[in-house]
Amino acid sequence: MAKPETDQAIPSLRLENVWKHFDGHSAARGVSFELQKGELLALLGPSGCGKTTTLRLVAGFEIPDQGQIEIGGRLAAGKGVYVPPDKRKVGMVFQEYALFPHLNVAENVQFGLRSYGGDKAGRVNDVLNLVGLQGLHKRMPHELSGGQQQRVALARALAPEPDLVLLDEPFSNLDAGLRVRVRAEVRSILKEANATAVFVTHDQEEALSLVDQVAVMLDGVVRQVSSPRELYYHPVSKAVAEFVGDSNFLPGTASGRYVDCELGRLESQVEMRGAVHVLIRPEVVDVKPAGPGSGCRVQEVVFFGHDQLISIQLASGARIDARLGPNYQFFRGQPVEVRIMGRVMAYPA
Numbered sequence: 001m002a003k004p005e006t007d008q009a010i011p012s013l014r015l016e017n018v019w020k021h022f023d024g025h026s027a028a029r030g031v032s033f034e035l036q037k038g039e040l041l042a043l044l045g046p047s048g049c050g051k052t053t054t055l056r057l058v059a060g061f062e063i064p065d066q067g068q069i070e071i072g073g074r075l076a077a078g079k080g081v082y083v084p085p086d087k088r089k090v091g092m093v094f095q096e097y098a099l100f101p102h103l104n105v106a107e108n109v110q111f112g113l114r115s116y117g118g119d120k121a122g123r124v125n126d127v128l129n130l131v132g133l134q135g136l137h138k139r140m141p142h143e144l145s146g147g148q149q150q151r152v153a154l155a156r157a158l159a160p161e162p163d164l165v166l167l168d169e170p171f172s173n174l175d176a177g178l179r180v181r182v183r184a185e186v187r188s189i190l191k192e193a194n195a196t197a198v199f200v201t202h203d204q205e206e207a208l209s210l211v212d213q214v215a216v217m218l219d220g221v222v223r224q225v226s227s228p229r230e231l232y233y234h235p236v237s238k239a240v241a242e243f244v245g246d247s248n249f250l251p252g253t254a255s256g257r258y259v260d261c262e263l264g265r266l267e268s269q270v271e272m273r274g275a276v277h278v279l280i281r282p283e284v285v286d287v288k289p290a291g292p293g294s295g296c297r298v299q300e301v302v303f304f305g306h307d308q309l310i311s312i313q314l315a316s317g318a319r320i321d322a323r324l325g326p327n328y329q330f331f332r333g334q335p336v337e338v339r340i341m342g343r344v345m346a347y348p349a
């Protein structure tokens with residue numbers, strides 16, 4: 001018999017032109033993206049842009065008005081087909097963790113293991129260790145903090161090693177230190193299992209640091225799907241650039257590979273002509289002390305420890321932020337000289 005096509009050719013998840021309306025309001029407006037097996041994707045966007053709706057559509061808790069959803073190459077929704085959530089082989093952790101109140105921690109986790117072939121008790125121990133809840137097997141949900149409940153929900157979703165894991169702001173209830181640890185651990189366990197996962201987050205740092213692909217969703221539409229690096233350095237539009245990372249924009253004029261703006265002639269990553277908005281990331285802004293004749297002044301210094309943001313008012317009155325190492329010392333009102341140390345992006349004005 002002919003061998004079926006490799007997994008590589010069939011996306012683990014594919015959304016094509018998915019629409020969802022609520023009372024005259026469109027929460028998803030033609031959402032399309034796909035994810036290969038073993039890939040982690042973040043759905044990143046501001047509050048209300050449709051992230052949870054998209055995840056609920058994938059899970060089967062909502063039915064699309066238009067478009068189709070395929071999971072593991074099989075149609076899950078669309079073209080008159082609707083596969084219910086319990087038949088989709090997806091593990092879920094949602095914003096509001098829904099634990100069974102009458103089951104203790106271990107029983108909640110074990111609930112996800114109904115059809116698990118291996119050592120169930122051992123698996124419960126492993127995932128509880130992973131989420132930092134070792135020893136809390138017998139606690140009831142009402143005896144746990146919100147963050148602990150979220151971690152039980154996470155453990156329950158991960159326990160059966162599902163093909164597709166959907167996580168809606170799964171780390172938002174964890175304190176900062178634990179969040180960094182748990183998300184790194186979740187990433188490594190998902191990677192080890194070669195699982196495919198969609199994380200919903202509005203935290204860009206979380207998205208950039210955690211996943212292979214980031215889908216930026218703005219107002220019901222996925223505007224860009226890229227690797228974190230590509231997204232940061234080549235945002236497809238001004239709106240995406242503004243949402244991802246810190247951005248400075250200056251008016252400029254493009255002529256091919258160069259743009260002219262208040263900071264001089266800069267090399268552009270894209271070839272354009274005419275009036276543009278020049279995107280300058282704070283890391284490429286170099287600042288040096290200057291004589292009193294300089295038109296640029298330090299307006300604000302915000303120190304973060306590992307680095308600092310220096311806000312500078314340019315001669316025109318425009319403001320630009322520079323991200324510098326912690327050892328530089330600038331003070332408010334100090335005259336400075338500003339130079340751009342790399343290539344910039346430009347968008348039509």
Ligand SMILES: Nc1ncnc2c1ncn2[C@@H]1O[C@H](COP(=O)(O)OP(=O)(O)OP(=O)(O)O)[C@@H](O)[C@H]1O
Nearest residue numbers: 022023026027046047048049050051052053054202
């Ligand atoms: N069941 C519903 N009925 C009516 N409107 C809804 C429903 N669910 C979501 N919406 C609306 O759809 C839009 C998208 O909501 P959604 O929950 O998907 O946003 P989100 O990106 O997850 O936001 P957040 O980051 O705040 O969780 C919002 O305007 C919301 O009010």
Ligand SMILES: [Mg+2]
Nearest residue numbers: 051052053095
């Ligand atoms: Mg949401």
